[in-house]
Amino acid sequence: MTLNQKSTLVGFVFLAVLLGLWEGLNQPPAATEALTEFELLMGGVDKEARVPPPSSVLVRAWEELSDPFYDAGPNDKGIGIQLAYSLYRVLSGYLAAAAIAIPLGFVIGMSPLMYKALNPFIQVLRPISPLAWMPLALFIIKDSEQSAIFVIFICSIWPMLINTAFGVANVRSDWVRVAQTHELSQIRTALTVILPAAAPTILTGMRISIGIAWLVIVAAEMLVGGTGIGYYVWNEWNNLDLTSVIFSILMIGIVGMALDMALSAASRLVQYEE
Amino acid sequence: MPIKSLGNPYDDKVGLTHTSKCECADCAASKAGIQLTQKQRSELMERQADGVTQPTSTAQSQTAFPSSEDMMDQAIENAIVRGVFGQHDQSRRKFIRTVGGGTLAAALASVIPMDKVKAAVKEGMGPLEKTKLKVGFVPITCATPIIMAHPMGFYEKYGLDVEVIKTAGWAVARDKSLNGEYDASHMLTPMPLAMTMGAGSTAEPYLMPAVENINGQAIVLHNKHKDKRDPKQWKGFKFGVPFDYSMHNFLLRYYVAEFGLDPDKDIQIRVVPPPEMVANLRAGNLDGYLSPDPFNQRAVYEKVGFIHLLTKEIWEGHPCCAFACSQKFATEMPNTYAALFKSIVDATHYSANPANRSEISAAIAPKNYLNQPEVVIRQVLTGRYVDGLENKVLDVPDRIDFDPFPWHSMAVWILTQMKRWGYISGDVDYNSIAEQVYVASDTAKVMKDLGYEAPSKTYQNYTIMGKKFDYTQPDAYVNSFEIKR
Numbered sequence A: 001m002t003l004n005q006k007s008t009l010v011g012f013v014f015l016a017v018l019l020g021l022w023e024g025l026n027q028p029p030a031a032t033e034a035l036t037e038f039e040l041l042m043g044g045v046d047k048e049a050r051v052p053p054p055s056s057v058l059v060r061a062w063e064e065l066s067d068p069f070y071d072a073g074p075n076d077k078g079i080g081i082q083l084a085y086s087l088y089r090v091l092s093g094y095l096a097a098a099a100i101a102i103p104l105g106f107v108i109g110m111s112p113l114m115y116k117a118l119n120p121f122i123q124v125l126r127p128i129s130p131l132a133w134m135p136l137a138l139f140i141i142k143d144s145e146q147s148a149i150f151v152i153f154i155c156s157i158w159p160m161l162i163n164t165a166f167g168v169a170n171v172r173s174d175w176v177r178v179a180q181t182h183e184l185s186q187i188r189t190a191l192t193v194i195l196p197a198a199a200p201t202i203l204t205g206m207r208i209s210i211g212i213a214w215l216v217i218v219a220a221e222m223l224v225g226g227t228g229i230g231y232y233v234w235n236e237w238n239n240l241d242l243t244s245v246i247f248s249i250l251m252i253g254i255v256g257m258a259l260d261m262a263l264s265a266a267s268r269l270v271q272y273e274e
Numbered sequence B: 001m002p003i004k005s006l007g008n009p010y011d012d013k014v015g016l017t018h019t020s021k022c023e024c025a026d027c028a029a030s031k032a033g034i035q036l037t038q039k040q041r042s043e044l045m046e047r048q049a050d051g052v053t054q055p056t057s058t059a060q061s062q063t064a065f066p067s068s069e070d071m072m073d074q075a076i077e078n079a080i081v082r083g084v085f086g087q088h089d090q091s092r093r094k095f096i097r098t099v100g101g102g103t104l105a106a107a108l109a110s111v112i113p114m115d116k117v118k119a120a121v122k123e124g125m126g127p128l129e130k131t132k133l134k135v136g137f138v139p140i141t142c143a144t145p146i147i148m149a150h151p152m153g154f155y156e157k158y159g160l161d162v163e164v165i166k167t168a169g170w171a172v173a174r175d176k177s178l179n180g181e182y183d184a185s186h187m188l189t190p191m192p193l194a195m196t197m198g199a200g201s202t203a204e205p206y207l208m209p210a211v212e213n214i215n216g217q218a219i220v221l222h223n224k225h226k227d228k229r230d231p232k233q234w235k236g237f238k239f240g241v242p243f244d245y246s247m248h249n250f251l252l253r254y255y256v257a258e259f260g261l262d263p264d265k266d267i268q269i270r271v272v273p274p275p276e277m278v279a280n281l282r283a284g285n286l287d288g289y290l291s292p293d294p295f296n297q298r299a300v301y302e303k304v305g306f307i308h309l310l311t312k313e314i315w316e317g318h319p320c321c322a323f324a325c326s327q328k329f330a331t332e333m334p335n336t337y338a339a340l341f342k343s344i345v346d347a348t349h350y351s352a353n354p355a356n357r358s359e360i361s362a363a364i365a366p367k368n369y370l371n372q373p374e375v376v377i378r379q380v381l382t383g384r385y386v387d388g389l390e391n392k393v394l395d396v397p398d399r400i401d402f403d404p405f406p407w408h409s410m411a412v413w414i415l416t417q418m419k420r421w422g423y424i425s426g427d428v429d430y431n432s433i434a435e436q437v438y439v440a441s442d443t444a445k446v447m448k449d450l451g452y453e454a455p456s457k458t459y460q461n462y463t464i465m466g467k468k469f470d471y472t473q474p475d476a477y478v479n480s481f482e483i484k485r
Helices: A003-024 A037-041 A056-065 A080-108 A112-125 A130-141 A144-169 A175-181 A188-226 A229-238 A240-271 B023-031 B038-049 B059-063 B068-084 B091-100 B101-111 B115-121 B141-148 B169-177 B192-199 B247-260 B274-280 B295-301 B327-332 B336-353 B354-364 B374-382 B407-418 B428-438 B440-451 B474-479
Strands: B131-138 B159-165 B184-188 B206-211 B212-215 B217-222 B238-241 B268-269 B288-291 B305-310 B322-326 B401-402 B462-464 B468-471
Touching: A003 A056, A003 B101, A037 B374, A056 A240, A080 A112, A080 A144, A080 A188, A080 A229, A112 A144, A130 A144, A130 A188, A130 B169, A144 A188, A144 B169, A144 B468, A175 A188, A175 B059, A175 B295, A188 A229, A188 A240, A229 A240, A229 B274, B038 B268, B038 B354, B038 B462, B038 B474, B059 B288, B091 B101, B131 B141, B131 B169, B131 B336, B141 B169, B141 B184, B141 B212, B141 B336, B141 B374, B141 B401, B169 B184, B169 B322, B184 B192, B192 B206, B192 B322, B192 B407, B192 B428, B206 B327, B206 B336, B206 B428, B206 B440, B217 B295, B238 B247, B238 B274, B238 B295, B247 B268, B274 B288, B274 B295, B295 B305, B322 B336, B327 B336, B336 B354, B336 B401, B336 B440, B354 B374, B407 B428, B407 B462, B407 B468, B407 B474
Parallel strands: B131 B159, B131 B184, B238 B268, B238 B288
Antiparallel strands: B184 B322, B206 B322, B212 B401, B217 B288, B217 B305, B462 B468
């Protein structure tokens, strides 16, 4: 057995033990006779509501995933539609942020003057929690959809900006000097020397950003509601339906992982050996 | 789209189509953002006082508030005249200049039975300016009429295609209403008053044509406090209420203050969105809450808390939630507003009938609406419930009730409490704010149109926990409390 196969096996054993314990410790007492009206109104004979076992989460997952695109009115849509709304918001905000952060990061990284001038702004704005922008965004933009996108934009811009600036500023100076001796123009230097050299760092920034954006969208949608996976979680929490909450947490994790894998694949494309 | 409904169609000097230079009252008002002058307000007051009806087409009464009846009449005549001239406003004016407006009116009347058309159109709610509407609601049983009007077809009945949109909390409902995403929304009865005065938000004139529910709230405590039924033992408790400007907040403050506790010093009151109440109670973040149902009943169902008291025991028949929209919406789209208003009043009355409550519970429990177990909703609406204390099923049929009439005296009481707890300060013109926001006479009219009984006055006195509230003496009432700000 190779190490890979062994680690997979151990992983599965862990998973099975964990789920087994969870399942075993969460069995509700079986009701022996039909519930009286009083018991029915009290929510059953169980002493208190419990965390749902993995088997009911699996059943729920099967129900949801077998019909992911149903649409039963504005407040009840399938998990596929909800995820699509969230992805749309994340990608719009994220791409807008990339369109601004990467060129601006280039300028900041290439010019020590701009770096020094803009750094204080970045340092003050960067640590602000994206959700703190939400009330202000709602008030100014006057549209909850665009406010959610704005919040994604504002939270994804900083890692990309800082990483781009850092990557550009740290391109080896002899490479830039070689470009200067070849009398390349500023723009050509930027595109043919600095961009490829800084690309891995830029992509690292983009990877951090997409992670943060996906983290934030859930909270933002819980706040403004309507559609999206965050709304889905909120709606199920509203019903204290933990089975659906656990299922949606899993879905959020899986989609987040897929986004991260996509960017990590992209960053492998631009890597180079010195 | 706003129609140019209120110009006199028989006048050659008045255009019937909107242009960018249009100076009609509608356009001017929307450009100016609708600010009420003192004169317009007093006119409005006067009209509400003597029970609607009057103005027609003077410029003044157009910017003020012609009754929806008159607006609709003229809108219909307008539509007919425009129809005759095929939207060519120039040819209409030319025709009137040649033969005179009176001749045109008479000529039209001879071929078209105007009165019958008007009656027929009004029967079918007149030409709606907009049929696709968005109405927000917070998922609680107080919103029952707003919600059930959707699955049970009350909006459809009046020609509207309404999307009812679930909203995460009151602040979001307020913001989405202020920014125009919602045409109208479920709100708490104090909210339109606060919004109109600009307390806690930007000032924007709001109308509250209908109360949704009366009663229907409760004080819930955590199960560990079963031995602390006397509020005097509540010092240091943490309570949740859904919003600052809510009956819940005012009733809880009133209740504990009657037992000698200062709500700002002896207990802590936190704003918690209704759906988060049970989770917070379970986690021990809250010792109790005064919140809307189904979350009181849900706490019992989840075996986390018990119902200490129904708010009807504090004030029998107190208002709670409301249906509200901006004054702008009501003036720009009078027919749509009227249709929406009628469907809400109609739905509210349907909800008031105990015989319909089980059916309504089943209609609003699914995921698209309240997303709650039906058994919880049914306990709230039918009043056949368990309180988590006694080992039997209780029967309180008027645990929640529905009555659309927005008593001006209710608004005055709310304002006295806002003043009492320092949410508003200075001299408060109780009656004029109440009368501007709570359009009671319109409600009475709609109720009568739909064949329901309506009160003949808009003020009355209340007895709240044995203490008399005299609506003619609001300031004296505020000053009569020992605990106040």
